[in-house]
Amino acid sequence: MTTDESTAGTEAGATPDAPVDAPVDAPAAEEKPAPARVPAWRGGFGRLWSAAVISRFGDSLRTAALPLLAASLTDDPLLIASVTACGYVPWLLFGLLGGAVADRVDQRRAMWAVDLARGVLMAGFALAVAQGHGTIALLLALAFLLTTLQTLFDNAATALLPAVVPRETLAGANARLMTGQQVASGFLAAPLVPALLVIGASAPFAANAATYVVGALLIASLRTDAPAKAPRAAGSTLRAEMADGTRALWRDSALRGLSVATALSNIGMGALIATLVLHITGWLSAGNSGYAAVITAYGVASVVGGLVAPRLALRIGRTRSILVAGIVQTCALVVLGTVRDLWVAVAAMAVFAVMGMVWNVNQATLIQERSPAEMLGRISSAFRTLAIGGAPLGALLGGLAAAAWGLNTPALLAAGAFTLAVASLGALIN
Template identity: 70%
Template sequence: MTAVEAVGVQVPTWRGGFGRLWTAAVLSKFGDSLRTAALPLLAASLTDDPLLITLVSACGYLPWLLFGLLGGAVADRVDQRRAMWAVDVVRGILMAAFAVAVALGHASIALLIALAFVLTTLQTLFDNAATALLPSLVPESALGSANARLMTGQQIAGGFVAAPLVPVLLAGGVALPYGVDAATYVVGAFLIASLRIPAPERAPRPAGATLRGDIAAGVRVLWRDRPLRALCWATTLSNIGMGALIATLVMHVKWWLDAGDGGYAAALTAFSAGSVAGGFVAGRIAARLGRLRSVLVAGVVQLVCLLAMGLVRALWAALACLALFGVMSIVWNVSQRTLMQERSPREMLGRISAAYRTLAVAGAPLGALLGGAVATAWGFNAPVLLAAGVFVLAVGVLVPVRGQSAEARAASEG
């Protein structure tokens, strides 16, 4: 594992396996973005029932709530590299079969819902294993930069490459986006399987150890680590705000700002561009401020952006705010993931990551429901102001722990 110094920030080299992991992650995000963009169009062509269409998207959240903790416990028991490439092989086979079904005209809403549920269930194992695997590929000093590079590459692949390609691929056949997605899984599996790293060393498991006990141990470690606990609650709260923002952004731009479809497309582009820019500055901000202070600053800036969006009725202001909001989203995500990897015992990282993500993921659908309710009751700018209020709570949770070191584990603090 090697890293190089760049303007005071340790960055990983592409050798030693990180380059292959990065390529696999970016390819997977590219394929997933193709599928995510194409599935609603396919669902809308199969039914005009809004509930059934939204169920396809809802299944992207439900498995995390049902199986996220289990996926983390399994990730800590197995060889993460093998688990990841095996999951990608299964997902590739499923997507290839689905592409054939679509091409033959056998697609149905039930099939779409089942596919979304199964793929996300498999993702709970893959994502937790990936989080636990990264520290084996890069030194701890380069974890922040490695996470930033991963997120930036995924944002570019998903937001700027995949989305414009969907209409092109659909012109070649309704099943083509799903076939490409299947191919990305297969290539990703090959890249991950080619990593040459030793299997993780683990102490012998005590007699009678169960997955339930493993899950409980991971939750206890997360709860006892005061900075991680605060960060988990803050991220959950921020996800409630994000859920309200994302679910109602189209209404905010098209109806409150009266900016039409073009304005909505510009808003999405502004956020994506800001997210990419955030990947280039996240490491430097964390090096200057520290992980926790970086998240705190990101939350304050996002809070100001949301207030401006909800009070200033102008498209240019919304675009500027969304771009800056996107920058700070990546700063937040890079810092919180790196902090979790730095503070967690290596042998429990999958479980701690799972407990963290399961709680955080639950915030998004709750926020979406709240956003729709307040938009109906108080107007189309109300969800943005609701999100701002939630971010006030998220920032408040972080203030008491802002000065605690990211490098020193807090096992003794519990």
């Protein structure tokens, strides 16, 4: 379950000789993860981790500041919501293309070039805001362009990690990456935004520009060779390569089931996230302090989940870990939607967050382990495109449900979506 998959990768040559159209139908339940190991900070992982965490820190500054800036420019809810929507649309339009390009190019160079481009965009935007030229149209264009570039960056990052860490440390690498990004986002960036806004409305965006430049320098300093690429067939086109990646995802029974489950769960996540503030401040009458308590609990528990995820996979297997996570999350959502008590909500969201990280870490690692190295960018982009598509649909359904049946119903709607996700996962291991 994720609407924002972290930097990840797969072992180069994990299944390099698998034909593009060959189904890979070994049941995921039979997979026996290797003993959990953590990657060494030397050899490039420390720099890659630092780049990912610093970039997420800057992204979180921007994400927190953009709605505030939008609200200061207009009181039209549709325009303000459109700023967020522009963060999803490019994935639906260009996600598959970004994966195909990532499989063609040197991923390291693509990543630092994209980060430099994003740094220039953000610096220009910060300057425009500082000079009083910020407009809703500019916000919409910025959100669209940044996410378009992210489709290439994220897919290139997915394909690069296996050249940096050994296969047996992939789960530990994913856990460290996601945990570090969660700390940077939830505990460092969020409290800093108000202080930066005291300096000026452009300060969070200027800081975001600086983080992109630092990230680009870190990635450019990597001396790791990119994963080997199989020669492309003569006359091969990006469209054909995108289709190959989508077909490879769909023919792998485990990844197909996981992609469907993730799309369903992200419908639930979209419904929950879009209305959570109304659930806490309205249905629970807990006010802003109650909402802050829930968000804080979620952030802390996500870090705990990053530590738990590799160990749980070692005990019961990767797919079963995702299945258990989905079952527990469903129960947490039912509690959240039926028990009208703030501290029960805090506990439910904490449990939900721990299991969410278990899902995310093992999902990323499963994709890495089962994808041919030369197709990893395309397979992961097809997975992301399908998964991210569920979030805006869920947000719309959550808003409609809250208006029609009450502010607690989106949580129950999310529980229903997770139930379907669990059912689709359960079919894989039966």
